[in-house]
Amino acid sequence: MICKSAEKFALFGGESVIPEGMIKTWPPVDKSDEKLVLDALYAEKQARGDHNIKFEQEFAEYNGNKHAIFTNSGTAALHMALVGCGVGAGDHVLVSAYSWSSSATCILHHNAIPIFVDIDYDTINIDVDKIEAAITPRTKAIVVVHLHGLAVNMDKVMQIAEKHDLKVIEDACQAHGATFNGKKTGTMGHATAFSFNQNKCLSCGEGGMLVTDDDEICKAALSLWSFGETRKPEESRDYHVYALGWMYRNNEITAAFGRAQLAKYPKYFDTLRANGNYLQENLKGIDALVQPTEPEGHVHNWYNYNLRINWDAVQWTGDKGRFRDAVCKVLQSEGLPCVAWQQFILPEMTVFQAKNAYGQGCPWSLPGADEGVTYNPQDYPVAQRHCESYIALVVALRAPNGLDVAEKTAEAVRKVFENINDIDPDEVEAVK
Numbered sequence: 001m002i003c004k005s006a007e008k009f010a011l012f013g014g015e016s017v018i019p020e021g022m023i024k025t026w027p028p029v030d031k032s033d034e035k036l037v038l039d040a041l042y043a044e045k046q047a048r049g050d051h052n053i054k055f056e057q058e059f060a061e062y063n064g065n066k067h068a069i070f071t072n073s074g075t076a077a078l079h080m081a082l083v084g085c086g087v088g089a090g091d092h093v094l095v096s097a098y099s100w101s102s103s104a105t106c107i108l109h110h111n112a113i114p115i116f117v118d119i120d121y122d123t124i125n126i127d128v129d130k131i132e133a134a135i136t137p138r139t140k141a142i143v144v145v146h147l148h149g150l151a152v153n154m155d156k157v158m159q160i161a162e163k164h165d166l167k168v169i170e171d172a173c174q175a176h177g178a179t180f181n182g183k184k185t186g187t188m189g190h191a192t193a194f195s196f197n198q199n200k201c202l203s204c205g206e207g208g209m210l211v212t213d214d215d216e217i218c219k220a221a222l223s224l225w226s227f228g229e230t231r232k233p234e235e236s237r238d239y240h241v242y243a244l245g246w247m248y249r250n251n252e253i254t255a256a257f258g259r260a261q262l263a264k265y266p267k268y269f270d271t272l273r274a275n276g277n278y279l280q281e282n283l284k285g286i287d288a289l290v291q292p293t294e295p296e297g298h299v300h301n302w303y304n305y306n307l308r309i310n311w312d313a314v315q316w317t318g319d320k321g322r323f324r325d326a327v328c329k330v331l332q333s334e335g336l337p338c339v340a341w342q343q344f345i346l347p348e349m350t351v352f353q354a355k356n357a358y359g360q361g362c363p364w365s366l367p368g369a370d371e372g373v374t375y376n377p378q379d380y381p382v383a384q385r386h387c388e389s390y391i392a393l394v395v396a397l398r399a400p401n402g403l404d405v406a407e408k409t410a411e412a413v414r415k416v417f418e419n420i421n422d423i424d425p426d427e428v429e430a431v432k
């Protein structure tokens with residue numbers, strides 16, 4: 001027998017707020033994608049060719065960068081950015097304690113050591129006021145993640161970096177088009193990685209872009225991209241390996257898809273803004289809900305709209321993550337696609353707890369590299385608190401979903417969060 005008032009939830013037989021099929025999948029594909037992709041498919045070159053080169057030029061122009069290198073993932077672009085910035089074995093690199101795993105594992109890729117910094121609860125980004133305390137003589141760089149599409153306060157970060165002679169890598173994998181004080185992500189640090197995987201606001205299935213305005217960083221980053229060669233395939237290759245390289249290039253069909261999507265990105269961005277703004281306005285005043293923030297001077301791209309539980313308004317006193325998962329399931333049954341995305345803070349992940357990436361404790365076993373390095377999850381209480389409290393909305397805010405979907409989304413969120421105390425995790429878990 002379920003609690004009487006919970007019967008209104010669709011999970012227990014009530015009517016769901018959002019009709020099946022109303023929310024469209026991402027990304028929208030039309031004739032413009034088809035035309036470019038088919039052009040690439042029938043072209044002589046399906047590895048690197050004109051579409052790759054043009055995508056780089058068009059993205060550099062869109063974002064306002066001197067250099068852009070198309071890669072097969074955002075993670076590859078992050079790795080290249082670190083090496084471009086001179087990070088090497090045993091160096092320490094600061095990074096947010098809460099992000100996608102590869103914001104930190106890209107540091108391990110080059111045998112450097114991630115040093116985590118707690119987040120700020122309001123912005124969910126690295127707490128810029130905690131950066132300076134984490135800097136030591138071994139610190140070489142900071143990976144700044146513009147998480148969920150909200151840029152970090154880069155004025156503060158760049159001031160600290162300048163003072164301590166550090167390089168700043170922007171992880172803008174989620175932040176296409178987001179701005180801080182009128183500047184786009186990817187134009188404020190020394191080098192930046194974007195991702196185009198299918199979840200991203202700008203997608204071509206899989207892919208990434210390294211951008212920088214610095215010729216030397218670009219040159220050093222390129223050394224990783226194509227087997228350690230220094231020339232691009234379109235230049236005459238000498239097939240000589242000058243440095244330790246990977247195979248981080250991408251192909252023509254993917255580049256063509258990326259170009260077609262980039263041409264539509266300004267329109268997608270407007271849709272994201274309109275839907276995000278609608279939710280900001282229409283979800284105000286719900287006791288159990290902490291809405292995301294968009295501080296003054298920031299333009300969010302609403303890549304990921306976070307709903308966080310205000311525990312002060314919730315009667316449940318058991319495991320918070322369990323209650324959050326139950327709320328998520330109730331929301332899903334109302335027809336709203338949502339997930340609890342990262343459920344662990346980064347330092348808690350096994351690779352860091354074990355301090356072993358390449359075997360034999362490497363890179364922490366490098367001389368002096370492990371000095372003062374601890375990964376105690378209790379040292380990142382704000383990231384922990386966020387992790388057990390949030391539910392992420394992604395696809396409902398994306399084109400072609402417009403304000404009609406935003407309206408239904410707000411209705412579903414209101415229904416669930418205004419009745420949150422009717423949710424009993426035991427009852428929710430019993431529903432298969």
Ligand SMILES: Cc1ncc(COP(=O)(O)O)c(C=O)c1O
Nearest residue numbers: 073074075100102103173195197
């Ligand atoms: C913040 C962040 N950094 C890095 C990445 C890695 O991008 P990719 O999946 O293209 O390697 C992602 C996405 O997965 C991300 O969300």
